[in-house]
Amino acid sequence: MKMTHSDLNRRLLWSHCLSNRIDGSDAPVKVADACCGIQSQNFQESFSSFWARIDGFHNNDVMSELKRGGGLVRTRAVRGTMHTIPSKDYYTYVLGGAGERFLSWFDNIAKQRNYPGRVERSRLIYKPVLEEIKGRAVTKEEMQPIVSAKARILGLKEGVWTGIGEMEFLGLLVYAGKKGSRSSYMRADDWIPGLKAPPDRQTCNVELLRGYIARHGPVSREDIVYWAFFSRQQLDNALADLSSEIVEFKMGGSKSPYIDLDRNIDRRFPPPPRAIVLPKYDSLMMTLRDKSRFMDMRYYKRVFHDLGMVRPTVLVDGFVAAIWRRVAKKKRTSIEVHAFKKLDSGAKETVERKFSEYGEYTGLDVSVRWVRGKWIHQPSR
Numbered sequence: 001m002k003m004t005h006s007d008l009n010r011r012l013l014w015s016h017c018l019s020n021r022i023d024g025s026d027a028p029v030k031v032a033d034a035c036c037g038i039q040s041q042n043f044q045e046s047f048s049s050f051w052a053r054i055d056g057f058h059n060n061d062v063m064s065e066l067k068r069g070g071g072l073v074r075t076r077a078v079r080g081t082m083h084t085i086p087s088k089d090y091y092t093y094v095l096g097g098a099g100e101r102f103l104s105w106f107d108n109i110a111k112q113r114n115y116p117g118r119v120e121r122s123r124l125i126y127k128p129v130l131e132e133i134k135g136r137a138v139t140k141e142e143m144q145p146i147v148s149a150k151a152r153i154l155g156l157k158e159g160v161w162t163g164i165g166e167m168e169f170l171g172l173l174v175y176a177g178k179k180g181s182r183s184s185y186m187r188a189d190d191w192i193p194g195l196k197a198p199p200d201r202q203t204c205n206v207e208l209l210r211g212y213i214a215r216h217g218p219v220s221r222e223d224i225v226y227w228a229f230f231s232r233q234q235l236d237n238a239l240a241d242l243s244s245e246i247v248e249f250k251m252g253g254s255k256s257p258y259i260d261l262d263r264n265i266d267r268r269f270p271p272p273p274r275a276i277v278l279p280k281y282d283s284l285m286m287t288l289r290d291k292s293r294f295m296d297m298r299y300y301k302r303v304f305h306d307l308g309m310v311r312p313t314v315l316v317d318g319f320v321a322a323i324w325r326r327v328a329k330k331k332r333t334s335i336e337v338h339a340f341k342k343l344d345s346g347a348k349e350t351v352e353r354k355f356s357e358y359g360e361y362t363g364l365d366v367s368v369r370w371v372r373g374k375w376i377h378q379p380s381r
Contacts, residue, residue, distance in 0.1 A: 003218070003251060007269075008293045009318045014269040015215045016284050017053035018276050018315075027054045028062045029071040029086050035283045036212055036227075037083035037093060040074055046084060048279035051361050058361075068176075068191050075174045075188075076102075076165075078208075079229045079286075082175065089211075090188065091171055091198045096208030098229035099169045100201060106166040113160050125150045126167055130187055137176040137184040140164060171198050202237060205230070209238045210245070210261075216287055217260035218251060224259075226289035272318035275350040277358055281310045295320035299340045314339075314354075316347050324355075332365040339370065 013019045017034050031053045032038050040046035051057040065072040077083040077093040080102050085093045107118055115121060129146055140162055148158040164185055167173035176186035189195040208228060213219060224235055248257040278284060291300060302323055303311050314322040314337060322339040335355050352368045359366030
């Protein structure tokens with residue numbers, strides 16, 4: 001099968017709703033589903049990821065779903081980072097992929113602090129704690145004395161364990177917004193009414209992998225491990241369970257096979273818009289290890305900077321052509337755009353119009369300034 005970079009690019013951007021912006025009251029849930037979760041470590045920044053994919057988007061469109069009983073939930077998912085995901089697929093994202101590896105880390109910490117094993121921690125600490133907070137959201141500061149009271153009864157050291165992180169990875173606790181300036185958490189089955197008992201982790205791994213391949217394929221094994229943070233054993237087991245649904249093939253000069261769902265291979269996708277503006281840490285940037293599907297790898301370090309930073313980007317004709325940043329001034333906000341190569345006047349005009357739309361969305365009086373120089377080596381604002 002012959003597929004060019006342009007073919008792969010069109011397919012990926014279509015899957016991410018970037019060449020087919022959607023609308024409707026359920027658009028935020030559809031976008032979270034299409035992207036296999038929206039990266040939301042920086043929550044405020046993540047709204048712009050929805051804006052890039054939804055016509056007529058307002059932040060409240062997400063907030064109307066990101067609530068108790070809503071279609072979205074924000075919690076730790078792939079790579080152990082915060083993602084906004086569809087509530088219906090909660091267990092798939094939380095229990096599939098990286099969770100088991102992070103739980104092993106909690107096991108080691110618990111052992112160092114003389115806390116019981118995972119099963120006993122769940123039975124003796126988490127179960128009674130969850131019963132006590134049923135129906136309400138609590139902050140870390142409110143959770144600490146509740147956990148410490150249980151620890152005291154068990155003769156364990158107080159004040160060294162809240163269990164919040166582990167309960168998130170166990171599928172017991174989700175992020176529930178802010179109480180003042182503090183993050184709060186709620187039982188998963190309170191946030192998602194009717195939540196049933198979780199499937200086993202292997203089932204979640206398979207569902208996670210099936211969804212990822214369907215939306216991003218063809219993908220390599222390295223892409224899967226990068227995105228889902230699978231161990232090699234997890235990957236082999238999940239692929240074995242999907243063997244009747246997938247095909248493997250060589251593509252171009254690749255040494256390793258690529259993987260796709262058989263039904264998707266021959267599909268054709270529309271071209272991307274001339275310009276796309278994406279925020280920091282957009283899910284597209286994190287979706288594949290092989291970034292060449294949407295950028296020239298010569299510019300990799302300009303986008304993926306030190307300390308895990310992923311800069312805001314501008315895509316022109318589907319590929320990353322620039323990075324940008326907001327510079328606040330007294331009466332207006334300047335958008336500084338640093339193009340990696342010379343853009344024609346038509347491309348520049350289209351990019352500027354897109355930033356004008358961004359200004360309308362954010363409520364900012366925005367002007368665009370094309371810059372050259374070394375600011376790419378400085379922290380983004």
